[in-house]
Amino acid sequence: MTLLGNSFLTFAIITSPQLHTPMYYFLCNLAFLDLCYSSSSLPKALLDVFSNERRISITGCLVQMNTGLFLGSTEGILLAVMAYDRYIAICFPLHYSINMNWRTCKIITVIMWSGCLISSTISSCKPPVFCRGNTLDHFVCEVLAVLDLACGDVTFSKAAIFFQSLIILVSPLVFIVVSYICIIISILKIHSAGGRSKAFSTCASHLTVVFMFYGTTMTIYMGQSKRLSSSTKYISMIYGVMTPVLNPLIYSLRNNEVKEAFKKILTKYSATRTVE
Numbered sequence: 001m002t003l004l005g006n007s008f009l010t011f012a013i014i015t016s017p018q019l020h021t022p023m024y025y026f027l028c029n030l031a032f033l034d035l036c037y038s039s040s041s042l043p044k045a046l047l048d049v050f051s052n053e054r055r056i057s058i059t060g061c062l063v064q065m066n067t068g069l070f071l072g073s074t075e076g077i078l079l080a081v082m083a084y085d086r087y088i089a090i091c092f093p094l095h096y097s098i099n100m101n102w103r104t105c106k107i108i109t110v111i112m113w114s115g116c117l118i119s120s121t122i123s124s125c126k127p128p129v130f131c132r133g134n135t136l137d138h139f140v141c142e143v144l145a146v147l148d149l150a151c152g153d154v155t156f157s158k159a160a161i162f163f164q165s166l167i168i169l170v171s172p173l174v175f176i177v178v179s180y181i182c183i184i185i186s187i188l189k190i191h192s193a194g195g196r197s198k199a200f201s202t203c204a205s206h207l208t209v210v211f212m213f214y215g216t217t218m219t220i221y222m223g224q225s226k227r228l229s230s231s232t233k234y235i236s237m238i239y240g241v242m243t244p245v246l247n248p249l250i251y252s253l254r255n256n257e258v259k260e261a262f263k264k265i266l267t268k269y270s271a272t273r274t275v276e
Contacts, residue, residue: 002038002241005248006031009258016261022100023089024258026082027251029109030209033078034244037071040064041140041240048139058130061141069143070120072217072239073168077112079210080172086203087179091186119164128154138233140240144220145233165221173214180207205251212243 013019013028041064048054056064089096128150138145143161147154183203190196216238252258 002034002042002244005245006035008262009248009252010035012258012261012265015265019257019261022085022102022105023082025105026078026085030075030078030082031248033071033075034247037068037075038241038244040067040071045139056136056141061136061146064141065143065146066120068140068240070117073120073164074113074116075213076168076172076217077116079206079213080175081108081112082206083176083179083210086206087183090183090203116168119168128157139237142220142233142236161221165218169214169218169221173210173218176210201255205255208250209243209247212246213239 009031010028013024013031044056044060044064085100088099092099128147129152130149131151134149136145136149144158147157150157180203187196187200187203216235219235220232252262
């Protein structure tokens with residue numbers, strides 16, 4: 001479902017000229033990110049469901065962990081960028097084409113992806129040494145669950161993750177909240193009921209994704225104790241499994257432009273099949 005939904009959303013945005021705007025450009029980035037994020041861990045997790053020997057090599061586990069850190073932090077920043085895009089579009093509509101031109105979008109994309117890659121690489125420069133058994137109390141190689149198996153005192157490593165979370169999770173969330181306060185104030189000033197409804201509809205999709213992603217990730221990474229609770233692995237499934245599945249549904253079902261693009265693609269495909 002994740003592969004189908006996000007692939008179709010990406011295809012629709014790329015092939016539909018009416019969706020070639022900064023808003024849908026970042027939405028395409030989100031769909032691609034969800035494809036990569038789920039593909040980094042879910043195939044192995046699904047394989048383990050049907051396997052008696054649920055094993056993964058140390059190297060494979062560390063690769064999965066670092067990939068998850070990189071893609072997860074990128075999604076947090078991307079959601080903040082999407083909030084900024086909506087802030088400019090609604091609060092400063094006359095300056096939107098200037099502030100959010102394609103050159104700016106490309107620069108933001110490069111900084112976002114490369115910055116998160118560097119950040120995740122630095123945080124994993126010193127891989128942990130394992131000596132506390134070989135059973136990981138999780139479905140995937142989540143960084144906090146992996147650290148619970150490491151030798152020695154991992155207080156510094158967990159503190160580093162906590163402070164990194166302040167930058168990657170809390171700062172973007174504060175930025176999103178401030179942006180949406182300004183957006184709501186601007187929407188309430190719109191005299192047209194139709195205009196207010198359209199603006200709220202566009203923002204509602206993004207806010208739904210924000211609450212799903214930040215609510216679960218902050219519960220785990222900002223509310224961690226000395227040892228990761230076994231119940232948190234179920235919470236992590238919300239942003240690891242449910243969010244990538246639901247994102248294309250949320251953005252397509254609540255967005256008329258995306259639905260129209262879907263209809264045109266399906267109509268064109270049906271017409272081609274009829275001719276054949």
